[in-house]
Amino acid sequence: MTLFRTAEPAAEPVTLADVKAHLRLDGDREDALLSGLIKAARCEVERATGCALLTQEWRLLLDRWPRSNLVVFSIHPVRAVVAITVFDGDGHPTVLDPGSILLDGTTRPARLLIEAPPAPGKALSGIEIDLRAGFGDAGTDVPDLLKRAVILLAAHWFEFRTELEPAARPASFPRGYERLIAPYQTRRL
Incomplete structure (x- = not known):
């Protein structure tokens, strides 16, 4: 991670x-x-x-999804998940539907629950989660x-x-x- x-x-x-x-x-x-x-x-x-x-953009790289499908962020507060991209074995991206995620960004640590996420095909950094964090602008x-x-x-x-x-x-x-x-x-x- x-x-x-x-x-x-x-x-x-x-x-x-x-x-x-x-x-x-x-x-x-x-x-x-x-x-x-x-x-x-x-x-x-x-x-x-x-x-x-202040508001800034971050990217979290994961090799695989946690067993619980609950991603925990070390940055606080998380305002929004901008995009979640999963790469297959050939490096082709699949962008997840925002409706399939549930963000609890104000708790510490912030948590993201993803229902039935697709498995990455890349062995390393096959999942990219782009997020916006900060107290405000x-x-x-x-x-x-x-x-x-x-x-x-x-x-x-x-x-x-x-x-x-x-x-x-x-x-x-x-x-x-x-x-x-x-x-x-x-x-x-």
């Missing part, structure tokens, strides 16, 4: 002005750097929580704690950009960041 993003969100969940206000910065000398840090911070928050903050749709985590992280990386850390150590995280994202992380049992 492989899940990857096929289309980035059209915007970021926080604005450049939001981060500049947090940092108490005037002027535009650092705008390019800050914009890059906002995107990096959004990607890190999404990685740490498994949440797509605008920053106002993103939960406030996650927006604050993006701001805090981008600002922290801006403030400590000259610190050199050994390659084996991960990027540093500010105090309070873990508490902001904790309600959105999945519990590992």
Whole structure:
């Protein structure tokens, strides 16, 4: 099972002005750097929580259907299944009828039930599920704690950009960041 993003969100969940206000910065000398840090911070928050903050497109590749025909997604929230394609042994696609699926995209994890799916003929990645995930299209749709985590992280990386850390150590995280994202992380049992 492989899940990857096929289309980035059209915007970021926080604005450049939001981060500049947090940092108490005037002027535009650092705008390019800050914009890059906002995107990096959004990607890190999404990685740490498994949440797509803004609407974006994803593809899940499966070798075969689960025995229960219940597909579980690791990304949250799933807004819609755009297409399900099953490939035969010669690589010819069959697109499934949307009426044959039942999506429960707001639960965590999101689930997709498929009635009597055709078996893939390809041994590897014979099933492609294209989906749309995210809290919405605008920053106002993103939960406030996650927006604050993006701001805090981008600002922290801006403030400590000259610190050199050994390659084996991960990027540093500010105090309070873990508490902001904790309600959105999945519990590992």
